[in-house]
Amino acid sequence: GTLPQPPTPQPNPDGSCRTRKVDDGDDCGKLVTKCGGGLTAAQFHQYNTKSNLCATLQPGQHVCCTPGKLPDLRPKKNADGSCFAYKIQDGDFCAKMAAANGLTVQELEKLNKETWGWNGCENGFWPDNWICLSEGTPPFPAPIANAVCGPQKPGSTRPSGSTSRDWVNMNQCPLNSCCNIWGQCGTTEDFCIDTNTGPPGTAKKNTYGCISNCGMTIVQSSPPAQFIKLGYFEGFNLGRSCLNMDATQIDPSFTHIHFAFGMIDENFEVYQEDVFAEFQFQQFKKLRGPKRIISFGGRVFSAEKPFYHIFRNGVKAGNRDKLANNLVKYVVDNNLDGLDIDWEYPSAPNLGEGVPEGDPSEALDYLRLLSLLRSKLPKDKSLSIAAPASH
Numbered sequence: 001g002t003l004p005q006p007p008t009p010q011p012n013p014d015g016s017c018r019t020r021k022v023d024d025g026d027d028c029g030k031l032v033t034k035c036g037g038g039l040t041a042a043q044f045h046q047y048n049t050k051s052n053l054c055a056t057l058q059p060g061q062h063v064c065c066t067p068g069k070l071p072d073l074r075p076k077k078n079a080d081g082s083c084f085a086y087k088i089q090d091g092d093f094c095a096k097m098a099a100a101n102g103l104t105v106q107e108l109e110k111l112n113k114e115t116w117g118w119n120g121c122e123n124g125f126w127p128d129n130w131i132c133l134s135e136g137t138p139p140f141p142a143p144i145a146n147a148v149c150g151p152q153k154p155g156s157t158r159p160s161g162s163t164s165r166d167w168v169n170m171n172q173c174p175l176n177s178c179c180n181i182w183g184q185c186g187t188t189e190d191f192c193i194d195t196n197t198g199p200p201g202t203a204k205k206n207t208y209g210c211i212s213n214c215g216m217t218i219v220q221s222s223p224p225a226q227f228i229k230l231g232y233f234e235g236f237n238l239g240r241s242c243l244n245m246d247a248t249q250i251d252p253s254f255t256h257i258h259f260a261f262g263m264i265d266e267n268f269e270v271y272q273e274d275v276f277a278e279f280q281f282q283q284f285k286k287l288r289g290p291k292r293i294i295s296f297g298g299r300v301f302s303a304e305k306p307f308y309h310i311f312r313n314g315v316k317a318g319n320r321d322k323l324a325n326n327l328v329k330y331v332v333d334n335n336l337d338g339l340d341i342d343w344e345y346p347s348a349p350n351l352g353e354g355v356p357e358g359d360p361s362e363a364l365d366y367l368r369l370l371s372l373l374r375s376k377l378p379k380d381k382s383l384s385i386a387a388p389a390s391h
Contacts, residue, residue: 009037011068017047019062019070022099028054035065060100073102075133083111083136088129094121101133108133114164116141116151116201117181123197123205138164141201147183149173150201150211164200168211178215180208192216230256232295233284238276247283250290258295258340259284262330264310268323270296270330285334293382294331297342303351311343312358315365324372331381338382339373345388 011017020034032044047064050056057063064070075084086097098108105121108131112118115138117129125131130139140151140158147153151167159166173185178192181203185191194214195204203209231254237244250257259281263273272278284292301307314323331339346362374383 009035009039009043009066011066012071014071015068016071017064017068018066020065022057022059022061022063024059026057026059028057031057031063035063037065039065056095056099058096058099060096062102070102075101077134077136081136083132083138084134085130085139086133087142088125088127088131090127092127097131097133103133111135112138113199114138115199116164116167118199119197119202120199123202141167144183149179149185150181150183152183152201168200172212176213178210179212180210182208184208187216189216228255229253230258232258232260233280235259235261235277235280235284236273238280239274247280247287250287252289254290256291256293256338257284257287258293260295261298261301261342262294262296263301264296264314264323264326266310268310268314268319268326270326285336291337291382293338293340293384294334294336295340295342296327297344297386299344302342302344303348303355305354308351308355311346311366312362315346315362315369317365317368320365320369320372324369324376327373328376332378336381338384339377340384340386341370341373342386344386 009018020031022031026034028044029041032039032041035044044063044065045053047067053063062070062073075086077083086101088097094105094108097103098105103111109120111132111134112120115131117125118131119125128142130142132138140156142152143154143156144152145154149171151170153171156170159170168179171179171183173179177185177187179185180191181201190208192210192214193207193216194210195207196202196209197204201211231250233247233250234245235247247259261273262281263271265271272281297311302311313319327339330336343366345358346366347358347360349357351357370383370385377383
């Protein structure tokens with residue numbers, strides 16, 4: 001006699017096949033055994049007709065152990081219309097992620113055309129990025145610990161009603177400098193050249209891309225109604241042995257002259273540093289033609305001992321009004337045309353040996369002092385500041 005034939009495996013009631021998930025290290029022979037039920041290799045290939053199946057198996061993929069079609073294992077989008085989001089893990093690659101979720105690589109690419117940071121299967125991607133495994137609106141990107149601009153700055157959340165294309169406008173860089181895909185601000189090619197590969201927040205290999213304020217073209221605004229010609233006059237220059245100049249020798253073609261510098265003491269009283277500076281200040285006041293503006297600050301006064309703390313203390317709430325009153329009084333009493341503050345710079349780090357870093361609160365306190373000065377100065381007196389050119 002002949003051996004009895006094993007029973008033919010039966011599909012699920014809905015016509016789908018019974019499946020087995022591929023584990024790491026599985027091949028077709030192992031899967032035949034795992035399917036069980038006396039399944040033969042010939043039957044396995046009859047139920048799984050993909051020509052290159054055995055050469056393309058991926059962990060997480062499902063194969064048929066019975067007749068029938070593979071069930072639809074593709075994730076479904078959420079009730080709110082967002083896609084089924086997946087966080088990329090170390091060791092993931094497109095074929096693996098697609099196969100584990102019933103997708104083809106082409107379908108995976110199509111689902112992520114609007115996903116932030118999706119560089120595509122050819123260009124590479126990074127662990128911890130969120131991607132879509134279904135149709136629907138893409139997920140908000142994961143934060144980058146040291147990002148200072150863009151949507152991946154820590155603490156950022158999806159703006160209501162926004163799309164992934166809108167997120168480039170989040171957390172703009174100071175002074176409209178460029179923001180690259182890593183959330184860093186700058187003004188060079190590492191920050192300003194947009195090399196996107198299609199989806200937002202992407203860049204070509206070996207580039208850092210740009211997501212906002214991109215480009216390095218010099219942009220010129222229309223000219224002002226009237227140009228000014230401004231200079232700083234060193235009121236302290238008589239204290240050195242050479243290169244001396246009297247205020248009466250200032251070129252009259254200047255439209256604005258800043259007298260550098262007035263001094264402020266511990267009690268926020270205004271004075272001139274020595275008899276040379278006082279003499280030059282009296283000469284300066286006699287100028288006719290240029291606007292005569294007194295300036296306070298400079299590098300030494302702002303960032304060196306024993307003066308650096310005076311601006312820091314002066315802008316604090318308890319001292320601000322007294323400092324503002326004394327500065328305004330000095331301008332008015334000396335019949336000057338304006339006031340210039342040259343603090344270099346509030347909240348600044350790395351000021352020099354023995355000088356502590358500025359506190360972050362100084363910037364806002366400085367703004368409050370400037371607002372107070374503007375409100376106290378007569379309308380015909382100017383107020384100006386020195387600001388850093390870097391972002």
